[in-house]
Structure formats: C-alpha cells, structure tokens
Amino acid sequence: MKTNSAENDHLPVYESLVRERGDAVAEARVVAEETHHQVTQALNWHDAVQPESES
Template identity: 55%
Template sequence: MTSHPPAADHLPVYDGLVRERGDVVAEVREVAEQALDEARRGLAGHPVSSPGPRRERAAG
C-alpha cells in the first residue's frame, strides 16, 4: 500500500516551521515585490528611495 502526500493546504511540517521560524517564503516574496517595484520605477526614470531600516523578526 502506498501513502498519499498531504493535501496542498495541509502541510504539517511547513506549518510547524512557520510557527517556529516565521513565514520566510512570504517575507522573501514581499522583498522581491519591493525590488521589482523599485526596478520598474528606476527604469521609468523615477527616483528610487534608499532602503529603510531592515525589519527584524521577533524571536519566538
């Protein structure tokens, strides 16, 4: 008998890591979107602001 992988919306190992370490994937996605936005503005000739202070994750 073969076991079936968990449904995509229920990944207990990933959920546990998110609770323990934070949602790194979401954070990376946010930073990537900001970088793309700044690149688009820069390529369009608009001034690009310098990066603000880096957010620190809360220790859990």
C-alpha cells in the same frame, strides 16, 4: 508559483516551521515585489526629470 490552502493542510512540518521561524517564503515574496517595483521606477525613463535647457 501559487499554492492553495488545501495543499498546505497536508504539510504539518512546514506549518510547524512557519510557527517557529516565520514564513521566509512569504517574506521573500514581499521583498521581491518591493524590489521589482523600485527597479521598475528606476528604469522608467518617462518619469525622469528632464533638465531645463539653457537658452
């Protein structure tokens, strides 16, 4: 969900809470993106190191 600045102009209570407590929504979005990136890397079997065969 994306919001534009025009929508936020009509939310003075939200802006006040962000100033007082921080923007939890933005922080959660950042953590979610980082987690998604880590999970993608962990599940990407193409980049996994293959054990050397014993010959």
